[in-house]
Amino acid sequence: MSAIAVHQFAQCITCHAWSPDHSMIAFCPNNNEVHIHKLVEDKWERIHVLQKHDQIVSGIDWSIRSNRIVTVSHDRNSYVWNKEGADWMPTLVILRLNRAALCVQWSPRENKFAVGSGAKTVCICYYEQDNNWWVSKLIRKRHDSSVTSVAWHPNNILLATTSTDGKCRVFSTFIKGVDTRGSGTSSAGDTKFGEQIVQLDLSFCWAFGVKWSPSGKTLAYVGHNSMIYFVDEVGPAPSAQTVAFRDLPLRDVLFVSERMVIGVGFDCNPMVFAADERGLWSFLRFLGERKISSSGAKYGSQFSEAFGKLYGQSKHGISNDIGEASRSRGGIHENCINCIVPVKKEGQSTNTRFSTSGLDGKVVTWDLENQGDLSEYL
Amino acid sequence: ANTLRLYLTCIRNTLEAAMCLQNFPCQEVERHNKPEIELKTGPELLLNPVLICRNEAEKCLIETSINSLRISLKVKQTDELENILTKKFLRFLSMRAEAFQVLRRKPVQGYDISFLITNYHCEEMQKQKLIDFIVQFMEDIDKEISELKLSVNTRGRLVATEFLKQFI
Numbered sequence: 201m202s203a204i205a206v207h208q209f210a211q212c213i214t215c216h217a218w219s220p221d222h223s224m225i226a227f228c229p230n231n232n233e234v235h236i237h238k239l240v241e242d243k244w245e246r247i248h249v250l251q252k253h254d255q256i257v258s259g260i261d262w263s264i265r266s267n268r269i270v271t272v273s274h275d276r277n278s279y280v281w282n283k284e285g286a287d288w289m290p291t292l293v294i295l296r297l298n299r300a301a302l303c304v305q306w307s308p309r310e311n312k313f314a315v316g317s318g319a320k321t322v323c324i325c326y327y328e329q330d331n332n333w334w335v336s337k338l339i340r341k342r343h344d345s346s347v348t349s350v351a352w353h354p355n356n357i358l359l360a361t362t363s364t365d366g367k368c369r370v371f372s373t374f375i376k377g378v379d380t381r382g383s384g385t386s387s388a389g390d391t392k393f394g395e396q397i398v399q400l401d402l403s404f405c406w407a408f409g410v411k412w413s414p415s416g417k418t419l420a421y422v423g424h425n426s427m428i429y430f431v432d433e434v435g436p437a438p439s440a441q442t443v444a445f446r447d448l449p450l451r452d453v454l455f456v457s458e459r460m461v462i463g464v465g466f467d468c469n470p471m472v473f474a475a476d477e478r479g480l481w482s483f484l485r486f487l488g489e490r491k492i493s494s495s496g497a498k499y500g501s502q503f504s505e506a507f508g509k510l511y512g513q514s515k516h517g518i519s520n521d522i523g524e525a526s527r528s529r530g531g532i533h534e535n536c537i538n539c540i541v542p543v544k545k546e547g548q549s550t551n552t553r554f555s556t557s558g559l560d561g562k563v564v565t566w567d568l569e570n571q572g573d574l575s576e577y578l
Numbered sequence: 579a580n581t582l583r584l585y586l587t588c589i590r591n592t593l594e595a596a597m598c599l600q601n602f603p604c605q606e607v608e609r610h611n612k613p614e615i616e617l618k619t620g621p622e623l624l625l626n627p628v629l630i631c632r633n634e635a636e637k638c639l640i641e642t643s644i645n646s647l648r649i650s651l652k653v654k655q656t657d658e659l660e661n662i663l664t665k666k667f668l669r670f671l672s673m674r675a676e677a678f679q680v681l682r683r684k685p686v687q688g689y690d691i692s693f694l695i696t697n698y699h700c701e702e703m704q705k706q707k708l709i710d711f712i713v714q715f716m717e718d719i720d721k722e723i724s725e726l727k728l729s730v731n732t733r734g735r736l737v738a739t740e741f742l743k744q745f746i
Contacts, residue, residue: 212701214601230701255609256601270733274611300603318605345622364644365622408646424598449598466598481648534704536586538600559701 202487204553205533205565207244209237213557215539217262217269222543226250227557228257233269236288252279252290259304266310272301278315278325280334293334295323303349309376311354322361322371324393326378339371339394348408349452354416358397358434362407368400368421370434376390383450402440402506409452409463420461422450428463428473430481443473445483454540454554456568460577462487464556466539470566474577484574487566488531506513537561552578582720586631586713592628593638593649593709599697602645602683611697613646638716646696648682649712650689653719663726664690669697680708 210229217226224247226236234250234257253273262269269288279290295301299319307314315323315336320343321398323336344365346520351360353370357379360370372391374381391397410421419431426449428544430441450465459475470487509555537558544551552568568574604610605618614623627641639650653668655661668691675681680699682692697706 258601275609299605299608318603319603345620346602364620406622448595451600512638535599535701536600536705 202562202566202568202571204567206532206562207564208560208562209244210561212535212559213539213563214256214258214563215260216554216555216557216563217260217541219262220267221266223235226260226262227563228260228271229561230256230559232256232273232275236270241297248288250281250288250290253277255300258300260315261304261306261311263306264299266509268306268310269303270306270313272304272315274300276300276317278304278334279286283462291327291333293336295325295336296338297321297323299346302346303348307352307356308354312356312373312375313357314350314352315351315360316361316363318346320345320363321346322350322359322373324359324373326375335374335476336442337373337393339373342369342371342394343367346408349410349421351410351412353412353517354414357391358416359468360410360412360419360421362410362421364406366401366403366408366423368402368406368419368429368431369405370397370400370419371395372397393484398434398436398438398492400429400431400438400440401441402407402431403427409450411453411455411461413455413458414457418455418458420455422453422463422465424449428448428453428481430461430475432479434531441481443481443483445471447471450542451536451538454503454542456542456551456554457578460574462540462554462566464538464540464558468533468535468537468558468560470537470540470556472574474574487571502530505577532559532564533560533562581727582717585630585636585638586716588630589638589640589716590709592630593647594705595710596625596640596642597695597705598627598649598698599645599647599695599710601697601698601701604639604736611645613694614643615646615648616694618643622729627630639686646694648692648694650686650692651716651719653690653723655723659730660723661731663723667722667726673745680711699707 201446212230214228214230228234230254236248238247246337246396255275257271257273259272272278278293278295279360280575281288297317297319301317303314303316312326322339325334325336328335343363346364347361349362359373362368372395375394378399380446405424407421407423419434422428427442427444430449448466450463453461453463455461461473462472464576474484475481535558538557540556541555542551543553543555604612623644625642627638631637636654637652641648653664655664672683675683680693680695682694685692
C-alpha cells in the first residue's frame, strides 16, 4: 500500500496546499473559507480560518520560500496572505477580472503568480512595493474558453495554460522590472510579455491539469477524452505523444520525476504513467487497490414499497438491504480526486511523496518508496 | 427481459462515463454558476448527446456538459390506458421533484421524464449510487405501470359487476 496517511478533513475539498515544512495544510472545504490545519501530536487541529472571499475558493498555493498563501475564488477576487505574528493578514490583489478565477500558482522564484480565469484570460500578478499591493498584467484574446489550469516553467518566464477549448498554450510572461533578461535560456529572454510561444491542439475535448517536468523539458496535460499528452522540446517544433487509457478521464497530473507522471481524476485512484529508455510514455498501473464494480439489482415491486425505495433510496452511502448494485471504483478515495500536490523538500528534483484531495473530503498522502517496480523511473 | 438487461447495462455504462462533472462557474454572467446543459451558454462546454434505443417506443437520451447531465426517458406505452397511466404517474413524481433532488420538473420535449444531475449532486452523493438509482427507477417504472393497469382493470371489472347486478 503506498498510501501512508489518510485523513477526512471535510465533506468535500476543492483544493489544498502544504506549508513549507509540511506541518500545516490549507484547504477549501467547498465553501468560501480557507481552513488551515496543523498536525499536533498525530492529530489534525484547525488553527486558522481565512474568511475574505464571498464565493468558493477555487485555488490555493503556498509559497515555499516566502511562506505566503495566495487564494483565488469564483468571486473574481484574489488575496495574498502573509503571516504576521499569529494571524494571517490579507493583501489585496488587483486582478481586474470580470469572471471567476479558476486556478493559481506561484512562479518558481515566487515573485509572480499566475491566475487562470473564466474570463478567458490569464493574469500574471507581481508585487508593487510603492503601493503595497499586487498588480496584474493580463494575457487577453488568446484563449477561446475558460482557462482551467496554469503551470510555470522552471525558468520563471514561460507559462503553460490549458483551457476548456481543448488547447494547451505556452506564453512568455516576461515583465520588465520583475524579471531579469539574459541569465538562462536565451529564447525565453527575447520574448515580450503575453507572446504565445506555442499552441498545442492535440485534444478535441476540454484540457485540464498541465504540468512541466522538473527540468522543464517535457510538458504533460490531460484531456477529458481519457487521454494524456506528453510534449517534448516545447518550441517551434514540439514532438508530442498521446496516451489513451480505457478508464475515466483525469483531472490533474504531477511529475514525480523526469520519467514518471501520476494522474488523478474520476477513477478515484492515482494512475502511474512512465517513460521507458527510449522516451515512450505509457500507462503502468493504478497506485491503489481497485475494486471491480458489479451491476445487478434485486427489487420488489409493490406500489408502496417502490415508493419507499424511490424516496429512501440509498443515495447517501447507506447500504440498501434489498441489494447492493455496484461498488465504488477507487480504493481509498470515494469520490473524484481533483487535486494532486507534491510533498517535497525544497531543492530536490525527485520526490517520492505527494498528496491528493478530492470531493470525498479526504487528503491522502502517498509514498512511492516501497513500490519496487516504480523505483527505476524515479 | 433479456433486452431489458442489455438496455440497462448500456445505459449504466454510458452514465458512468457521462457523470464526470465538475464545478464550473458561468462564463457569461459573473458570480453565477448555472447548469450548462440547461442553459447552453457555450457550445464548447457541451458534449455530444447519446441516444440509446431499445425499440421505437423506448429510448433514453443522455446529454452531458461540463457541470451537469440530463437524462430523458421515454417509457413503453402499448395502449391508450398505459398512455394515461404513465402520464399521470410520472406527472405525480415530477411535481414532487424536490424530494428526489435529481428529477426535473418537466420532461424534455418528446420524452416522458427527465433527470437533471449537477456537480453539486455528485459532491453530496456518490456517483455509483446515483447511477443505481436511475437504473433502478427505469426497472421499476415498467413494473409500476403494469401493476397500475392491472388494478385499474380489476377495479373496473368489480365496479361493473356490482353495477350490473341490480339489473339481474
